Amino acid sequence: MISVWGFYRARFKTALAVQLQYRVALAIWMLGLVLEPIIYLSVWTAVAAGSGGVVNGFTVSDFAAYYIVLLVVQHFTQIWHMWEFDWVIRQGILSGRLLRPIHPIHNDAAENIMYKLLMLVVVVPSVVLLVLLFQPVLNPPLWSALAFVPALLLAGVLAFLVGWCVALAAFWTTRTFAINQVYFIAMFFFSGQVAPLALMPPLLQTLATLLPFRWMVAFPTELLLGRLTVEAALAGFAAQAGWIALSAVFTLLAWRAGIKRYTAMGG
Amino acid sequence: MTPPAIAIQSLRKTYQVSQREAGTGAALRSFFRRSTKDVVAVDDISFTVQPGEIVGFLGPNGAGKTTTLKMLSGLLYPTAGECRIHGYIPSRREAAFLRQITLVMGQRNQLVWDLPAGDSFELNRAIYSIPAAEYQRTLAELTELLEIGDLIKKPVRNLSLGERMKCEVAGALLHRPSVLFLDEPTIGLDVTAQRRIREFIAAYNRRHGATLLLTSHYMADVEALAQRVVVIHHGRLLFDGRLASLVERFSPHKTITLHVEPLNGHDHDLAQYGQVIERDAVSVKLRIPKAETARITGRLLAELPVTDMTIEDPSIEEVIEQVFNAPADRPAEAQP
Amino acid sequence: MSRYLKIVALYVRLGILNELEYRANFFVQLFQSVLSLLLSLGGLSVIFSHTGTLNGWTQSELLAVAGVYFIIGGIIRLVIEPSLWRLMQDVREGTLDFKLLKPVDAQVLVSVNQVQMWKLIDIVMGLGVLAVVFAQPQMQTDPLRALFFVLALLCGGVIVYSFYLMLATISFWFVKVDNILVVFESMYEAGRYPVGIYPGWLRFTLTFLVPVAFAVTIPAEALTGRLSAEMLALGGGLALLLAVVSRLFWLYGVRNYTGASA
Numbered sequence: 001m002i003s004v005w006g007f008y009r010a011r012f013k014t015a016l017a018v019q020l021q022y023r024v025a026l027a028i029w030m031l032g033l034v035l036e037p038i039i040y041l042s043v044w045t046a047v048a049a050g051s052g053g054v055v056n057g058f059t060v061s062d063f064a065a066y067y068i069v070l071l072v073v074q075h076f077t078q079i080w081h082m083w084e085f086d087w088v089i090r091q092g093i094l095s096g097r098l099l100r101p102i103h104p105i106h107n108d109a110a111e112n113i114m115y116k117l118l119m120l121v122v123v124v125p126s127v128v129l130l131v132l133l134f135q136p137v138l139n140p141p142l143w144s145a146l147a148f149v150p151a152l153l154l155a156g157v158l159a160f161l162v163g164w165c166v167a168l169a170a171f172w173t174t175r176t177f178a179i180n181q182v183y184f185i186a187m188f189f190f191s192g193q194v195a196p197l198a199l200m201p202p203l204l205q206t207l208a209t210l211l212p213f214r215w216m217v218a219f220p221t222e223l224l225l226g227r228l229t230v231e232a233a234l235a236g237f238a239a240q241a242g243w244i245a246l247s248a249v250f251t252l253l254a255w256r257a258g259i260k261r262y263t264a265m266g267g
Numbered sequence: 268m269t270p271p272a273i274a275i276q277s278l279r280k281t282y283q284v285s286q287r288e289a290g291t292g293a294a295l296r297s298f299f300r301r302s303t304k305d306v307v308a309v310d311d312i313s314f315t316v317q318p319g320e321i322v323g324f325l326g327p328n329g330a331g332k333t334t335t336l337k338m339l340s341g342l343l344y345p346t347a348g349e350c351r352i353h354g355y356i357p358s359r360r361e362a363a364f365l366r367q368i369t370l371v372m373g374q375r376n377q378l379v380w381d382l383p384a385g386d387s388f389e390l391n392r393a394i395y396s397i398p399a400a401e402y403q404r405t406l407a408e409l410t411e412l413l414e415i416g417d418l419i420k421k422p423v424r425n426l427s428l429g430e431r432m433k434c435e436v437a438g439a440l441l442h443r444p445s446v447l448f449l450d451e452p453t454i455g456l457d458v459t460a461q462r463r464i465r466e467f468i469a470a471y472n473r474r475h476g477a478t479l480l481l482t483s484h485y486m487a488d489v490e491a492l493a494q495r496v497v498v499i500h501h502g503r504l505l506f507d508g509r510l511a512s513l514v515e516r517f518s519p520h521k522t523i524t525l526h527v528e529p530l531n532g533h534d535h536d537l538a539q540y541g542q543v544i545e546r547d548a549v550s551v552k553l554r555i556p557k558a559e560t561a562r563i564t565g566r567l568l569a570e571l572p573v574t575d576m577t578i579e580d581p582s583i584e585e586v587i588e589q590v591f592n593a594p595a596d597r598p599a600e601a602q603p
Numbered sequence: 604m605s606r607y608l609k610i611v612a613l614y615v616r617l618g619i620l621n622e623l624e625y626r627a628n629f630f631v632q633l634f635q636s637v638l639s640l641l642l643s644l645g646g647l648s649v650i651f652s653h654t655g656t657l658n659g660w661t662q663s664e665l666l667a668v669a670g671v672y673f674i675i676g677g678i679i680r681l682v683i684e685p686s687l688w689r690l691m692q693d694v695r696e697g698t699l700d701f702k703l704l705k706p707v708d709a710q711v712l713v714s715v716n717q718v719q720m721w722k723l724i725d726i727v728m729g730l731g732v733l734a735v736v737f738a739q740p741q742m743q744t745d746p747l748r749a750l751f752f753v754l755a756l757l758c759g760g761v762i763v764y765s766f767y768l769m770l771a772t773i774s775f776w777f778v779k780v781d782n783i784l785v786v787f788e789s790m791y792e793a794g795r796y797p798v799g800i801y802p803g804w805l806r807f808t809l810t811f812l813v814p815v816a817f818a819v820t821i822p823a824e825a826l827t828g829r830l831s832a833e834m835l836a837l838g839g840g841l842a843l844l845l846a847v848v849s850r851l852f853w854l855y856g857v858r859n860y861t862g863a864s865a
Contacts, residue, residue, distance in 0.1 A: 032789030038805065039793050043650060046658045046800040055653050133802060175627070178634050185638050195649050280862070342700050344862040358861065362706035370704055377701040379617055381624045386617055393610045394705045394712075422624065 007102050011110035016118060030122045033075060034130075040194060041067035041134065056199050062225075065136035066196055068127060069221045074193075075123050076116055076156045077216050079163030081108045082180045086170040089262070098259075105164060105255075112160060140226030147233055151220040154240040159216040161247040168251070171258030186211065192218030198227075212243045270354070272446055272478035273316035273339065277348035280309040280334050280502075308334040310502035311348070318445075321472055321479040323493030323510070327591040331502040332482045333372075336448045339480070340370045352446055366395060369444040371436055373451035378423045384434035385419040388441060395442040402441065409437040412467050429460030436464065440471065447471075449481045453488055465491050486583040500591055510583070518586045521560050523553045525567065526575040540567055554581075610707060611715050618682075618718025632721035636673075636728050643669040643795055658800045660827075665796070667736045668823040672794050673729030675759060675818045677722050679791075683764050685717035687771035688784055694774045694860070703857070710853050714768070733826075743828075751825035751835055758835075759818040761842040763787075765849035766814050772849075772856040787813060794819035817841070 044063045048055050058066070088094050097104040130136075140148075166183050170176045188194055189204065190213040197208050197218050208214040219236040222228050228236065283303045309331040316322050326332050337343040339350055341357030341364065350357060355364035378387045392402050410416045413433045423431060436452065449468070453461040465488055472479055472492075483489055489496060489510065496513055498506040506513055523541070526549055537543055540563050541555035555563050560578065567573060581589075622628060647669070651662045660668070690713040693699035702712045737744055770783050790813040793801070798809045798816040810816040821838055824830040 031786065032792075035789060035793060038801070039796065042801045042805070043646075043657065043796055047650060047654045050654050050656060050658070133804070175631060178631055181635055181638050185642060188642060189645060194646050199653060200649060201652065282862075337700070340700075340704060342703055342861055344858075346862070360703065365704055365706040368704070370700065372697075372700070375696065375698050375700075377698060379621065381621050382617060386620060390610070390613050390617060393606070393613050394707050396606055 004102065004106060007106060008110045008113075011107060012114045015111050015114040030119060030126070033078065034071065034126045036193070037067040037071040037074070038130070044195065058196060058199070059137075061135055061137040063196075064130075064134035065138040065225060066221065068130050068134065068136050069138070069224050070192065070217065071130070072123065072127060073152060073155065073217050073220050075119065076152055077159035078116075079112065079159055081112070081164055082167035082169075082176065082183070085167035086174060086176045089170050090174075094262070105251075108164060109160065116156075138225065140224055143230070144223050144226050144228065144233065147237075148220055148224040151223050151233075151237065151240070154237070154244065155216050155220050158212065158240055158244050158247065161244060161251055162212055162216070165247055165251045165254055168254045168258050171254075171261055187213050187217075190214055190218075191216060192221060196222075212247070215240045215243055269318060271315040272318040272320070273350070273352055273480065275315065275335075275339070275348070275350045276313050278309055278312045278335065278338060278345055278350055279307075279347040280331075280338060280343060281346045282306045282308055307502050309338070309345075309499075312499060312502075312504050313348075314497055314504065314507050316478055316480060318478050319472070319476040320495065321468075321481065321493050323489035323496040324480050324482045324499070325489065325496055325587065326482075326499040326505075330499050330591075332499065333450055335499070336370065336450050336480065336482065340368055340448050341365070342370075366442055367444055368446045368448065369439040369442070370448045371439045371450065371452050373432065373454035376423075376431065376435060378431070378434060378438060380424050381422055383420050383422055384415075384426075384438060387423075388419065388438055391438055391441050397442055401443075405441055405443060406437075409440060412470055413437055413463070429456045429463070432456060432460065432464060433467075436467065443475065445475070445477050447477055447479045447481075449479065449483075451482055451484065453483060453485055461485060461488065468492055486587065490583060498587075498590060505590060513590075514580060514583065514586050517590050518581050519557050520554045520581060521557050522579050522581055523555060523564065523567070524550060524577045524579070525553065525571070525573055526550050527571050528574055607707070607711055610711065614715040615682075615718050619720050621718075622720040629721050629724075632724050636724045639725075640669075640673070640728060640732075643672070646795070658797065660797055663736050663739055663742055664823075664827045667733060667742075667826055668797055668819065669795060670729045670732035670736060671756075671823045671826065672819050673725045673732060675729075675756070675763070675794075675822070676791060677725030677727075677729060678760060679763060679767075679787075679818075680719060680725065681722040682715060682718050683767050684784060684788075685719045686714050687767050689713070689717040690771045691774040691784070699860070703861070709857065710768075710850070713771075714764070748826060748828055751830055751832075752822055754835060755822040755825040755830060755838060758838040758842040759814075759822055762814045762817045762838075762845050765842075765845035768849045769852050772853050775856040775860045787815075790815055791818070797823065 041063055044055065044058070044067075045060050048058065048060045048063060053059060055063075088097075094104065097107055100107075163183075166179060167176075169179050173179070189200075190197075190208040190211050192208075192214070197205055197214065200208065208218070215236065219228075219240065223233055223236065282305070284306050312331075312335065324332055324335070334343060338345050339352060339357055341360045344358045352364065353367060355361060355367075357364065357368075378384050388406065391397075397405070410419065413436065415430070415433050415437060418426060418430050418434060419437070423434065426434065432452070440447075447468075452468070453464050456464065468479065468481070469492055471477060479492070481488065481492060493510065495508065496506070496510050497504065498513070506516065508516075522544070528549070537546075537551060537553070541553040541559075543551060544554050545552040564576070564578065567576065644666075647662060647665055650657060651665075655661070657665060690699070693702065693713070699713075702709050702716070705712060736742055767784065767787065770786070773783060790809065793805075793809055794815040798806050798820045801809065806816070817838055821830060821834070825835070
């Protein structure tokens with residue numbers, strides 16, 4: 001355990017140095033992250049404005065609160081390793097990581113955590129700016145505000161595991177791009193990005209409940225907005241725990257099978 | 268006397284380079300401010316090259332060779348001084364000038380990676396507006412000389428490094444340039460491929476009377492091609508003259524290899540004949556002043572149990588190495 | 604001039620040949636385009652299940668916006684973006700030298716030197732969407748609108764190209780800015796909807812800082828009869844101005860690259 005912690009500390013340092021090197025890239029990636037919620041916030045504000053200020057119980061300032069919280073949740077649950085993993089395998093970088101006495105998932109986890117912490121430098125001002133610009137109304141009950149923190153942490157873990165599992169597809173195919181796209185489009189519809197799930201057609205709502213994406217993004221968001229009952233919140237935590245267990249097992253199995261294949265083919 | 272093909276007068280180039288130290292602190296600092304410093308890459312160089320001449324342009328890494336070639340081809344604007352190619356000022360990059368020159372850089376490639384070289388050639392034909400008949404003639408000649416008839420139909424990515432380089436050279440010569448700048452044209456190639464390229468360059472020079480300025484780390488290239496060499500070091504001109512006189516000038520020594528039996532116990536004795544460069548159980552290599560050769564060999568044969576002895580000029584590599592190790596502030600000397 | 608056209612045609616041909624080497628890319632691109640269409644259609648259907656018009660645009664009109672979004676996006680990714688991406692790579696690796704040594708205008712060479720043929724799928728799909736939209740009886744068309752649309756598309760194309768060229772030219776000074784081209788890519792996403800729905804500061808950004816409005820919204824406005832002649836003239840003026848400015852900036856960049864301005 002101690003050695004894993006030491007690795008994380010060292011990896012944080014190099015990740016920081018790399019990120020600072022690519023300062024422009026960083027700012028731009030951030031721009032994309034901030035822009036998307038604004039697009040749909042603007043869309044729904046326009047919809048609300050056109051229909052007397054309320055859509056299905058969401059006022060303009062509710063939408064503002066929803067999308068600003070969504071931005072924060074998305075920041076803490078974003079994952080990009082699937083875009084790199086194919087390259088990591090093809091370039092033989094994975095072979096180097098396999099030689100280390102520590103599981104390669106720690107490398108990506110450390111990078112992921114580091115990035116999310118570092119980028120708070122950009123996220124916090126963005127949120128402050130958006131709050132000033134869009135005047136959201138947010139007054140959740142105390143319990144749901146408190147429950148938001150573990151929900152967000154679990155969501156982060158879940159998103160990382162699922163995303164990392166998707167990345168492992170690169171062991172079997174070189175066309176991971178298509179898989180990643182499907183993943184992100186599912187995310188778009190089922191995680192509450194295009195609209196709060198309450199505004200989606202019933203069929204999509206049911207699907208969203210069955211898939212993991214809702215529990216990665218929409219659930220913590222709705223929790224902080226105070227839109228969930230205690231029962232719904234508990235069910236949400238149960239769903240998160242269940243999906244984490246399931247994806248952990250699946251990731252483990254997929255990793256073993258993938259590595260077997262990788263070493264059989266001689267990297 | 269004909270006007271020179273290449274005329275360089277007091278050419279100079281300084282760069283600004285940014286620098287940063289290792290470590291998180293330095294990374295943070297350079298995140299906000301990047302410090303720079305001036306570096307003199309080429310410092311007051313002058314020489315001329317006659318039409319049809321092949322000149323080897325030598326110097327260690329970072330001596331300023333590539334910078335000079337880039338100024339000559341118009342890719343870099345000189346900080347001071349002047350160069351002219353057939354009367355043109357390169358940095359103006361006039362079309363008429365660009366049609367006369369070519370630049371081949373061994374480590375860089377201008378062929379489209381996934382397509383046969385022939386397709387890239389077609390593009391060059393359009394860019395240089397080469398008439399169809401002339402293009403066919405040149406292409407036929409180049410493919411024959413370089414033996415790439417079949418290769419130009421294969422995607423470039425499937426070619427070996429040597430094959431790729433040959434196609435690269437052919438593509439660079441389709442417009443029949445009269446001045447060729449070759450920057451490490453044989454780098455990374457195996458010995459056979461190196462020889463091919465070398466033979467081709469010589470043949471092209473003979474047939475078309477083209478002027479060549481060539482840099483290479485392989486002395487074999489230089490020995491085979493260049494009657495004359497220009498050596499620069501730390502951006503300054505160190506030598507300009509025949510290859511043979513370079514050896515004479517910079518190496519007033521000979522190397523004697525001795526086989527003596529038995530060697531043990533002769534340490535003191537050997538050092539008094541000359542500088543010991545290498546020794547093992549059965550042989551020893553001595554460096555001696557050239558003028559003393561006869562006297563010292565005589566003494567060696569008389570005083571030691573010599574079983575075998577060879578006397579050689581040092582290799583060009585050795586001479587060049589010696590030249591490059593010379594201090595930077597040594598004044599530039601040019602042969603008349 | 605005809606020589607330049609020939610060179611452009613040759614580059615396009617090379618691009619096509621190049622893509623044919625990787626036939627699977629066709630299917631990858633098809634898949635990607637269909638997903639992107641799904642994203643637009645799905646978003647619109649969710650939105651219009653709650654409202655009849657969005658900021659004065661009907662669902663059909665917004666579908667037309669999506670069509671224009673695909674067409675312009677396709678044009679950008681067909682040649683502008685890959686070529687200027689390649690320019691940055693050429694600067695970094697030093698292979699730009701070869702292009703500067705050619706006896707033709709280097710700006711032409713760097714602007715067409717990479718063609719990603721399969722992006723044509725986006726263009727075809729966009730045209731298909733427009734065809735479906737305008738096949739509906741309630742959508743009216745007339746020659747003037749069509750003319751305005753073509754002119755607006757042209758202006759949008761020039762503006763976006765000039766914008767990209769200026770971004771890419773920055774790489775003469777800062778080598779590691781490849782990602783700057785992604786600015787447009789991520790801001791372009793906002794073009795799925797007319798810029799009028801965005802708050803003022805964002806509308807300004809999307810119009811004058813990153814010209815998404817000129818690329819998508821204004822042609823779509825022309826198509827749906829919303830664009831005034833004055834606005835079109837303004838777009839034309841801006842296109843001309845940006846073309847000149849980006850040309851000058853490019854020349855300045857080349858001079859800097861060769862050390863002539865230092």
